[in-house]
Amino acid sequence: xxxxxxxxxxxxxxxxxxxxxxxxxxxxxxxxxxxxxxxxxxxxxxxxxxxxxxxxxxxxxxxxxxxxxxxxxxxxxxxxxxxxxxxxxxxxxxxxxxxxxxxxxxxxxxxxxxxxxxxxxxxxxxxxxxxxxxxxxxxxxxxxxxxxxxxxxxxxxxxxxxxxxxxxxxxxxxxxxxxxxxxxxxxxxxxxxxxxxxxxxxxxxxxxxxxxxxxxxxxxxxxxxxxxxxxxxxxxxxxxxxxxxxxxxxxxxxxxxxxxxxxxxxxxxxxx
Amino acid sequence: xxxxxxxxxxxxxxxxxxxxxxxxxxxxxxxxxxxxxxxxxxxxxxxxxxxxxxxxxxxxxxxxxxxxxxxxxxxxxxxxxxxxxxxxxxxxxxxxxxxxxxxxxxxxxxxxxxxxxxxxxxxxxxxxxxxxxxxxxxxxxxxxxxxxxxxxxxxxxxxxxxxxxxxxxxxxxxxxxxxxxxxxxxxxxxxxxxxxxxxxxxxxxxxxxxxxxxxxxxxxxxxxxxxxxxxxxxxxxxxxxxxxxxxxxxxxxxxxxxxxxxxxxxxxxxxxxxxxxxxxxxxxxxxxxxxxxxxxxxxxxxxxxxx
Numbered sequence: 001x002x003x004x005x006x007x008x009x010x011x012x013x014x015x016x017x018x019x020x021x022x023x024x025x026x027x028x029x030x031x032x033x034x035x036x037x038x039x040x041x042x043x044x045x046x047x048x049x050x051x052x053x054x055x056x057x058x059x060x061x062x063x064x065x066x067x068x069x070x071x072x073x074x075x076x077x078x079x080x081x082x083x084x085x086x087x088x089x090x091x092x093x094x095x096x097x098x099x100x101x102x103x104x105x106x107x108x109x110x111x112x113x114x115x116x117x118x119x120x121x122x123x124x125x126x127x128x129x130x131x132x133x134x135x136x137x138x139x140x141x142x143x144x145x146x147x148x149x150x151x152x153x154x155x156x157x158x159x160x161x162x163x164x165x166x167x168x169x170x171x172x173x174x175x176x177x178x179x180x181x182x183x184x185x186x187x188x189x190x191x192x193x194x195x196x197x198x199x200x201x202x203x204x205x206x207x208x209x210x211x212x213x214x215x216x217x218x219x220x221x222x223x224x225x226x227x228x229x230x231x232x233x234x235x236x237x238x239x240x241x242x243x244x245x246x247x248x249x250x251x252x253x254x255x256x257x258x259x260x261x262x263x264x265x266x267x268x269x270x271x272x
Numbered sequence: 273x274x275x276x277x278x279x280x281x282x283x284x285x286x287x288x289x290x291x292x293x294x295x296x297x298x299x300x301x302x303x304x305x306x307x308x309x310x311x312x313x314x315x316x317x318x319x320x321x322x323x324x325x326x327x328x329x330x331x332x333x334x335x336x337x338x339x340x341x342x343x344x345x346x347x348x349x350x351x352x353x354x355x356x357x358x359x360x361x362x363x364x365x366x367x368x369x370x371x372x373x374x375x376x377x378x379x380x381x382x383x384x385x386x387x388x389x390x391x392x393x394x395x396x397x398x399x400x401x402x403x404x405x406x407x408x409x410x411x412x413x414x415x416x417x418x419x420x421x422x423x424x425x426x427x428x429x430x431x432x433x434x435x436x437x438x439x440x441x442x443x444x445x446x447x448x449x450x451x452x453x454x455x456x457x458x459x460x461x462x463x464x465x466x467x468x469x470x471x472x473x474x475x476x477x478x479x480x481x482x483x484x485x486x487x488x489x490x491x492x493x494x495x496x497x498x499x500x501x502x503x504x505x506x507x508x509x510x511x512x513x514x515x516x517x518x519x520x521x522x523x524x525x526x527x528x529x530x531x532x533x534x535x536x537x538x539x540x541x542x543x544x545x546x547x548x549x550x551x552x553x554x555x556x557x558x559x560x561x562x563x564x565x566x567x568x569x570x571x572x573x574x575x576x577x578x579x
Contacts, residue, residue: 006380009376009380009381010380010381013376013377013380013387017390020390020393020394020454021393023406023409023417023450024393024394026408026409026416027401027404027405038414041414041419043416043420084301087295087297088297088298088299090294091291091295103299105564105567106302108563108566108567109560109563110302112507112559112562112563112566113306113559114532114552114555114556115513116511116513116535117535117553117555118306118309118313120309120313120535120539121312121316122305124309143301144301144302204398205396205397205400207398207399207400208514208532225400225404226517229407229518236408239408240408243401243404246398246400247396247397247398250396250398251397254389254392254396255389258385258388261458262458265455265458265459266459270463270497270500
């Protein structure tokens with residue numbers, strides 16, 4: 001009896017997996033299809049692959065710099081938000097001061113703010129500074145929303161390191177900051193790596209801020225995607241190639257941080 | 273435990289002199305680039321600024337925009353209720369499906385790692401890419417999913433999903449469900465894995481069946497995590513923009529014009545920035561309310577923190 005329930009459960013989960021993965025598989029296949037195979041009214045699962053979509057869009061349509069922009073934006077905003085957020089998280093984990101929890105909540109609201117509400121005034125602000133249409137505008141915007149993720153996640157990781165460790169390091173003659181930099185940070189390194197990867201993913205996947213702040217120069221890959229869709233004659237092979245390049249690195253990264261993913265996605269509330 | 277806490281409360285490892293330089297950069301950055309713009313938006317919402325009309329050069333008009341929005345803007349209210357319906361429908365379905373899947377995995381699968389990793393794929397894709405993928409799949413002439421929908425009779429021969437108004441929102445909800453159900457599954461599964469064994473063993477000894485155990489033990493124990501999942505998904509769904517922007521752009525007409533899309537249109541298509549700021553402000557307000565419920569209900573002092 002129990003065994004047949006188990007087979008039923010596995011059957012259901014297998015179907016779910018097929019539904020979850022087939023759409024992605026389809027875009028992967030499409031990126032290797034020629035025009036006729038794509039436009040065929042009955043879906044073609046087997047076809048002679050072509051490798052021309054990738055060079056056509058990345059070299060011919062000059063989408064390669066967009067990949068570079070995406071990389072620069074994601075890496076710099078990750079480095080910045082870790083560099084600024086980790087010390088702040090340490091303070092939240094180790095000291096008490098008036099209004100601490102309010103300040104902490106304030107960091108959360110910045111992460112949760114709807115991009116459309118912040119991006120509009122940010123657009124006017126950067127216009128005044130002459131920074132719209134530059135990569136800096138996007139880096140700053142992404143840093144400010146990733147910062148709160150860092151503060152929230154790292155507070156939890158620091159809280160798990162016993163205070164006695166800091167104290168022991170200070171007994172050994174280190175200053176307070178020395179204990180933090182040389183002893184506590186290395187102990188929190190795995191959590192920090194996971195946080196950094198999550199920041200990278202969120203920045204890489206982000207669309208609305210970048211879409212509003214940069215129109216041409218410095219636009220990342222996500223912003224380049226809508227431009228490929230036209231009312232008539234969209235070249236779906238090329239669109240698919242861009243979509244694959246925009247998503248495959250993230251999937252690889254996901255597998256690297258899976259252990260900490262639950263924690264990151266719930267702002268540290270669930271220690272999965 | 274309490275005494276230890278009181279002891280360490282007396283002597284801070286970092287005094288104020290050391291904490292300030294560590295805390296300041298983060299606070300400043302958020303103040304300048306998030307609170308600053310927010311304040312500016314609140315101000316702009318009280319002006320008549322418009323790039324489309326040279327007469328409206330940003331004169332201060334007090335709360336006129338808000339009055340207009342609340343009393344005289346049926347498009348805003350349609351969009352508002354559409355968004356609420358979208359949030360309620362997609363989060364409800366995601367929760368029901370996600371919980372069921374998590375339970376199946378927890379109950380029947382021993383080696384979960386590979387399965388959960390593969391399940392994660394939809395939610396880790398950039399939302400723009402998700403929109404793109406489904407736009408291709410649902411193309412009228414050659415979309416793979418359209419083809420099979422027709423084959424089983426769910427879609428008529430000549431029509432396409434996104435040009436049939438009554439199909440648009442259900443389809444968008446279905447796509448959101450496809451993308452975010454794994455999120456619910458993942459977090460509920462983490463909750464199930466951390467459940468204590470003892471209450472279930474005791475209940476089995478007392479002769480309580482699986483259903484009673486589910487209602488009387490499992491659900492109450494999971495309550496904080498359930499609240500967390502619902503709030504996080506609710507907040508996220510309320511802000512939905514990317515997918516819908518790529519899939520339909522809010523159309524046909526305004527059939528799928530969620531609040532974020534409406535705010536985008538007022539600001540960047542009509543260039544009516546004063547009124548646009550008012551709309552954006554209202555979106556922010558709703559999210560802020562949901563957000564403080566999240567904080568009060570599930571964060572630090574709750575049992576969730578100890579899971």
